[in-house]
Amino acid sequence: MTDRWGVIADDVTGACDVAAELRELGLDVAVVLGVPQPADIPRGVDAVVVGLGARTAPRERAVAESLAAAAALREAGAGRWYQKYCSTFDSTDEGMIGPVAEALVDAGGHRASVGTPATPHADRTVYRGHLFVGDRLLSESPLAHHPLTPMTDPDLVRVLSRQTTRPVALLDRRALGEGADAVAGRLAHASGHVIADALDDADLDVLADAIETAGDRVLPGGGAGLITALARRIRPSGDGAVEREHPEAGGDLVIAGSASARTREQLAAAGGPTVEIGALDADARPDDVVATALDGIRADLAAGRVPVVSAGHDEVAIAFAQGRLGVARAAAAVEAVLAEIARRSVAELGVRRLLVAGGETSGAVTRALGVRSLRLTRRVDPGVAWATGRASAVAGEPVVGVLLKSGNFGGVDLFTRAWEVAP
Incomplete structure (x- = not known):
């Protein structure tokens, strides 16, 4: 069938965020990591989510990977595309949200993209085109100081306009108040891009109804909130009790690469x-850093504790390392070391369940393990869920349980509470 939703997410944790919410609706959801071949995409599921590594990628690569994912989804029978980007619109003026939307609009024969990053369950809302994190404008939140995608402008129409030559319009909350039919009428004449206000799920439901009526004229996109509203219109194909592989008994490990306030x-x-893990040491002597980390993990596992490996969260130390190495090199050095620690922990120390915080870190860890696809098992918090997959880069290809989360997601006690429902 070609009417299944195929979600194209710009990073791994964004994919898992969406999948967690769709799973909560009782849908059977598969997550495929990286650019898939059609044969990689399961046919007997309600929705497929592709997790790319495109959020901070050069535009050309982000567009090419997104188009390749869309083509594979269509061939595999998931021809209704949704462009998933972060609920905090993480994207600089050189970012990929606008260019990817344009490419998917053209490839799908649509007239316009329409969407919103608003995700009320994560306290992300949009009003008069301005994105709020809780009760603060995006530009007044910790995201304003993100090392890779600092969000200093909360006006999404302005932000998106700097990424595209096509017109960007606002669908404000007053228009949503006119009802789904009126909104669908507006979308029928839209071109370029439309950013929508949304303060609650009721707003998202109006927008979802309008998108359903508009049909192929528009490409929907945004955060997990809107695709969840669209998915509320899907009848699950089964009872949600699909048999899944489970990891063998083994150790647990937390890897925190995010420097977000919530991760701290x-x-x-x-x-x-x-x-x-400090960036300067990771860059200068990565093998020694990995070996030292494995010693600490081994000791914790032997003592019955869950080891926690962190990228370090001292802002002065991070700034110093970035000044010495540059932001990109510092980040790459830490991600490479964290990924190798994860791989060797599974291969050598018997770790079988990993909780990973941070989008870039999650992508690096899953690539190092050779995990190409995930099946969701249990939602822990909004946008946060356990999944299982095979670590094909490790001898014997063991099944591992992974919880891959955005740095800002999850309850304060997540690192201790998540194990209660781990696969």
């Missing part, structure tokens, strides 16, 4: 990290 709180609640 989660680290503190867990008692702090076992090992901290």
Whole structure:
């Protein structure tokens, strides 16, 4: 069938965010990591989510990978595309949200893209085109200081206009108040891009109804909120009790690559990290850093503790390393070390369940393990769920349980509570 939703997410944690919410609706959801071949995409599921590594990629690569994913989804029978981007619109003026939307609009024969990053369950809302994180404008939130995608402008029409030559219009909340039929009428004449306000799920439901009526004229996109509203119109194909592979008994491991405020709180609640990875050391002597980290993990596992490996969250130290190495090189050095620690922990120490915080870190870890697809098992918090997959880069290809989360997601006690429902 060609009417299944195929979600094209710009990173791994964004894919898992969507999949967690769709799974909560009782849908059977598959997550495919990286650019898939049609044969990689399961046919007997309600929705397929592709997790790319495109959020901070050069535009040309982001567009090419998104188009390749869309083509594979269509060939595999998931021909209704949704462009998933972050609920905080993480994208600089050189970013990929606008160019990818344009490419997918053209490839799908649509007239316009329409969407919103608003995700009320994650406290992300849009009003008069301005994105709020909780009760603060995006530009007044910690996202304003993100090392790779600092969000200093909360006006999404302005932000998107700087990424595209096509017109960007606002569908404000007053228009949503006119009802789905009126909104569908507006979308029928739209071109370029439309950013929509949304303060709650009711707003998203109006927009979803309008998108359904508009049909192929528009490409929907945004955060997990809107695709969840669209998915509320799907009848699950089964009872949600699909048999899944489960990991063998083994050790647990937390890898926190995110420097977000919420991840810092989660680290503190867990008692702090076992090992901290500094960018300068990771760049200069990665093998030694990995070996030292494995010693600490081994000791914790032997003592019955869950080891926690952190990228370090001292802002002064991070800034110093970025000044010495540059932002991109510092980040790449840490991600490479964290990914190798994860791989060797599974291969050598018997770790079978990993909780990974941070989008870039999650992508690096899953690539290092050779995990190409995931099946969702249990939602823990909004946008946060456990999944299972095979670590094909490890001898024997063991099944591993992974919880891949955006740095800002999850309750403060997630690093200790998540294990209660782990596969």
